[in-house]
Amino acid sequence: MESMLYNTDAIVVRNLTYGETHAIVNLLTPTGLVAAMARGAKKPQSRLAASIQLCAQGKYSIYQNTGMGTLQQAEVTNSRRGLREHLFLAAYASYFCELVLAVAADRPDGSEGLYRTFETVLDRLTNLPDEALTTRILWEVKVLMQVGASPQWTKCIHCGHEDNTLVAYSPSEGGLLCESCFATKSEHSIVTPAKLPNVLENLRKVPAQRIGSIRLSEEVTKAAALVLRMQLQEYGGIHLKSQKFLDDLESDNLLEEFLSTEKTPVSSDRVSKASKVSKRGVQEKCDDKN
Ligand SMILES: [Zn+2]
CATH class of the missing domain: 2.40.50.140 (Nucleic acid-binding proteins)
Structure with missing residues (x-):
């Protein structure tokens, strides 16, 4: 050279x-x-x-x-200094970095799309610290796409039936199941909340830059985190030390304590932070509450 x-x-x-x-x-x-x-x-x-x-x-x-x-x-x-100054945000940031190191191609074969998505999730983490968990979900959905391990989340992985009433995750097939397929394969499947397929599919289809504030119920958040972790490990071949560390932090409820102290009581501040993230495009609704 x-x-x-x-x-x-x-x-x-x-x-x-x-x-x-x-x-x-x-x-x-x-x-x-x-x-x-x-x-x-x-x-x-x-x-x-x-x-x-x-x-x-x-x-x-x-x-x-x-x-x-x-x-x-x-x-x-x-500089994103804020991401290095708090244990939780630093743990998320280092996990996000490890993921991109695991899946990005070397120069010059990389993708500008991945660069922009990564930049966006780091900005979300900085500007919306109380949405760290849902930003993690967003980033994992995008990483699965990058490695070609993402199913279409509104299509039954077994029979191909397409609707948004899929009821369970099948670790052995790597996707969600419709009710009738679940009936025959329930043993090895994990029941998932009704809103999960649409939430994951929206996060998959909509560019990260166009996604504003993400509000998910605790039930959907937990199910998404579990499904994505299994999918990343089994179908993306990704096992990371920082992921384990983050899982431990999240399961200790320390995260929730941190988030409740970080939350700003002024709602207009929240809105302005959220619009900062989505300023490059139309804010999309990823709300699973209606
Ligand atoms: Zn099916």
Whole structure:
């Protein structure tokens, strides 16, 4: 490969300390993943220090010779500092990053769509911290699509019957079942709430940038989380340490305590935050309450 310097938009999805003062960063760019050495970035006064932080986004200049590139300079346009300052948000952010590392292609074979979706879910996490759980659900639905492991959630995985009255999840077939198929295969299936098919299908079909606030009942949230985890593991082949950590946090109810203290009592503030997320398009309703 010819040596060259190139500039790219990028988001930091992993950083590792290398030696005493260097770091290796993995960046997601609109054309895929790339790794780069950030020399001296761990020194206290390094001009690269801000640009190697997890979830930081900006313009990165990389010198590419043979082997790993070198990060020459970077202009951070969105540091997403808030995501690193709280245990829960940091846990979500690091899980989201691990997922994208597991499924994105290397540069130049990556997809700009995935880059935009990832940027959007990180912004949601920052702007709507009390919707962290539903943002996780949204991101997992999109990741399943990326790896070709997403069924059409309103179509029976066994007989192909299409409606929104599917009643159970079949781990052995990787999708939802209609009532009559469930009757013959109930042993190994998990009963799911009536609203789950439409919720998952909306999240699958609508671009993340166009999805506003997501309000789901606790029942639907739990079912979606369970179904998506099984689908990611069995059909996406994805097993992540950070996922386990996050599951533990969520099941300890610590998350709910955190969320209840973070919730802002002023509803207009909520609305403005939500519209900030969806400013690039029409807000879609993913509400399962009606
Ligand atoms: Zn069926």
